[in-house]
Amino acid sequence: xxxxxxxxxxxxxxxxxxxxxxxxxxxxxxxxxxxxxxxxxxxxxxxxxxxxxxxxxxxxxxxxxxxxxxxxxxxxxxxxxxxxxxxxxxxxxxxxxxxxxxxxxxxxxxxxxxxxxxxxxxxxxxxxxxxxxxxxxxxxxxxxxxxxxxxxxxxxxxxxxxxxxxxxxxxxxxxxxxxxxxxxxxxxxxxxxxxxxxxxxxxxxxxxxxxxxxxxxxxxxxxxxxxxxxxxxxxxxxxxxxxxxxxxxxxxxxxxxxxxxxxxxxxxxxxxxxxxxxxxxxxxxxxxxxxxxxxxxxxxxxxxxxxxxxxxxxxxxxxxxxxxxxxxxxxxxxxxxxxxxxxxxxxxxxxxxxxxxxx
Amino acid sequence: xxxxxxxxxxxxxxxxxxxxxxxxxxxxxxxxxxxxxxxxxxxxxxxxxxxxxxxxxxxxxxxxxxxxxxxxxxxxxxxxxxxxxxxxxxxxxxxxxxxxxxxxxxxx
Ligand SMILES: [Zn+2]
Numbered sequence: 001x002x003x004x005x006x007x008x009x010x011x012x013x014x015x016x017x018x019x020x021x022x023x024x025x026x027x028x029x030x031x032x033x034x035x036x037x038x039x040x041x042x043x044x045x046x047x048x049x050x051x052x053x054x055x056x057x058x059x060x061x062x063x064x065x066x067x068x069x070x071x072x073x074x075x076x077x078x079x080x081x082x083x084x085x086x087x088x089x090x091x092x093x094x095x096x097x098x099x100x101x102x103x104x105x106x107x108x109x110x111x112x113x114x115x116x117x118x119x120x121x122x123x124x125x126x127x128x129x130x131x132x133x134x135x136x137x138x139x140x141x142x143x144x145x146x147x148x149x150x151x152x153x154x155x156x157x158x159x160x161x162x163x164x165x166x167x168x169x170x171x172x173x174x175x176x177x178x179x180x181x182x183x184x185x186x187x188x189x190x191x192x193x194x195x196x197x198x199x200x201x202x203x204x205x206x207x208x209x210x211x212x213x214x215x216x217x218x219x220x221x222x223x224x225x226x227x228x229x230x231x232x233x234x235x236x237x238x239x240x241x242x243x244x245x246x247x248x249x250x251x252x253x254x255x256x257x258x259x260x261x262x263x264x265x266x267x268x269x270x271x272x273x274x275x276x277x278x279x280x281x282x283x284x285x286x287x288x289x290x291x292x293x294x295x296x297x298x299x300x301x302x303x304x305x306x307x308x309x310x311x312x313x314x315x316x317x318x319x320x321x322x323x324x325x326x327x328x329x330x331x332x333x334x335x336x337x338x339x340x341x342x343x344x345x346x347x348x349x350x351x352x353x354x355x356x357x358x359x
Numbered sequence: 360x361x362x363x364x365x366x367x368x369x370x371x372x373x374x375x376x377x378x379x380x381x382x383x384x385x386x387x388x389x390x391x392x393x394x395x396x397x398x399x400x401x402x403x404x405x406x407x408x409x410x411x412x413x414x415x416x417x418x419x420x421x422x423x424x425x426x427x428x429x430x431x432x433x434x435x436x437x438x439x440x441x442x443x444x445x446x447x448x449x450x451x452x453x454x455x456x457x458x459x460x461x462x463x464x465x466x467x
Contacts, residue, residue, distance in 0.1 A: 049446070051453045053461035063457065065450075071398040072446060078391040327458055335392065335447045342385060342392070343440045345369040350433055353372070 053327075060319040061326035065259070066312055073259055073314040080257040080333040082245040086323040087115040087152060087169060087198050089238045089250075096235040099185075101226050109225055110173075110238050111250045113187055114321040116201035117169070119151045120242055121332060152198070152242045163239055169198035173236040177228040185234060186222035198240055201322030253329050255319040262310040372433065381425060381432035388421045389413055392443075396423060399439045399446075405430055 048067035055062040065073055092107040099106070150166065158167035170193040177183040187200035202222045226234065245252030265287040272279060279287045320326045371384040385392065393411040400409040408426040425432040 049450055049453055051450070051457040053457050056458075056461060056465075063454070068446070068450070069398050071394040072450070075391050075395045075447075076450065078389075083391070330454055331451065331458075334451045335395075336444060336451075338388075338392065339440050339444045339447070342369060342388070343437060343444075346383075346433065346437055346440070349368070349370050349372055 054315075056327060059322065059326060060317065061330065062315070062317050063330070065314045065316060068312060068314075070314075073316075075335060076330075076333055077257050077259055077316070079335060080318060080329050081252055081254050083338070084253050084324070084329055084332045085120050085154075085242050085244050086251050086253045087117045087120045087240045087242055088248075088323075089113060089115070089171065090155075090241045090243065091163075091239040093237040094235075095237065096233050098232045099226050099228050099234050100232075106226055106234070106236070107238075110190075110236070111248075113190070113223055113225075114201040114253075114323040115169070115198055115240050116323055117152065117198040119197055120323070121151050154243075155241045163241075165194060167241060169194045169240045171238040171240065173225075173234065173238065175228065175235075176233045177230055180230055183228040185225045185228060187225065188222040190225075190238075253321055253324040255321055257316070257318045257329075259314040259316045262313055262315060264308050264310045266306050266308065374432075375426075378431040378433070379427045379429055383423045383425070383432075383436060385421045385423060387419045389419070390421075393421045393423065395443055395446075396436075396439055399442050400425060400435065403435060403439065404428075405435055 049072075050066045051063055052066075053061065053063045065076070089107075089110045092103075092110055094103040094107070097103055097106065101109075152169070153167045155163065155167045158164060160167065172191045172193070173185070173189050175183070175185050175189050187202045190200050192199045200223070228234065243251035245254075267275065267279060267287060316330075318326050318329055320329055324332070369386045369388075371386070373382040373384070375381055390413060393413065397409055397411050400406050405427050406425060407428050409424065411421060411423045413421050423436070425436055427435050
């Protein structure tokens, strides 16, 4: 590993920005000074990483990640919670509000409404390729004229002065209660200005087979925002922008993202002898007889048996808020872009120091 | 980022007596990268010491100390970032394959 890094620093900078896989090598080798056919222990380690999806529903996924270190599993968990970008309402203009909830309260509730958008992602298309075909397949958004695979940009990275459709999706909510019964204002009333690109994730989400139409027939449960009595009025304009959970929890796509370690149960020979059938009958093979290398355990406080943690085996459960499909959360939770940024910065700093002669 | 803006400086290097030891300050980073990098660097036989800290939870920065048996600490860190990149890329590929397998199994 260090070998190819050394070569890279001495070599050209273009070599640093491309880490191409050498075709047809097993285990994989990478250009950048890593000689074909020879791999470092670390690259071989990546080969052992295995994932098995156990369960997948509309809003949650369970999978087992094995063969990697706790730090890798934890990084995945942390990125899913804090660094997968989504859209959320960030700026609210209250034009009229005579409901019982004050402006700030309603604004806060709006902020927490999960918004579904396939176009909320780190802008770099090369690193996160748009999987669902090219722009021509989708045409353009009738409202804004933007191609439907034009991803949202971070407002701070956008070249507009304040907001524009490339970085912001606007919503309007205008309700007046003229009935005697209590009126429930829900996200049904939250009308998107870019209905194909970003909308409230309240059951109208569709399969991402290329069809962006909000599906009214799918029903789903609209999210209650405020209740009104006769004569009250609410008129709001809200702007949703791209963000990450690190900045505010409303941008986090996960309700839960946890991993648990499976237990292993080790029986001493004595116990195993009496419970052999029972132990062997377990389909999940949770228990096993002790092996010579377990001697520390076997000599421990409890000589009969011991419960430990299964190493390098992490059972993940990820629940989505609705802002992204659960499997998309995992797929997008990749540090790649961030690592590239840091790497590029590191080189820039080294170059800079060399330029001023501190070398 | 508007055109012409300097990219934000995300890495600072505090070099020691020679290049084999240095403390890196990674701005806007935390345990996510810190702990993974520490793990990867610990596996590198050229590294004699590595540790990281987040000095204060409300300060968005992470310090990483690397001492090596000879090669430049910057080089070793650059290599570790590359290795971590490979690990994450591999994890993503593996997940996508696992998901396809699962969906294929569901259809059967
Ligand atoms: Zn803009």
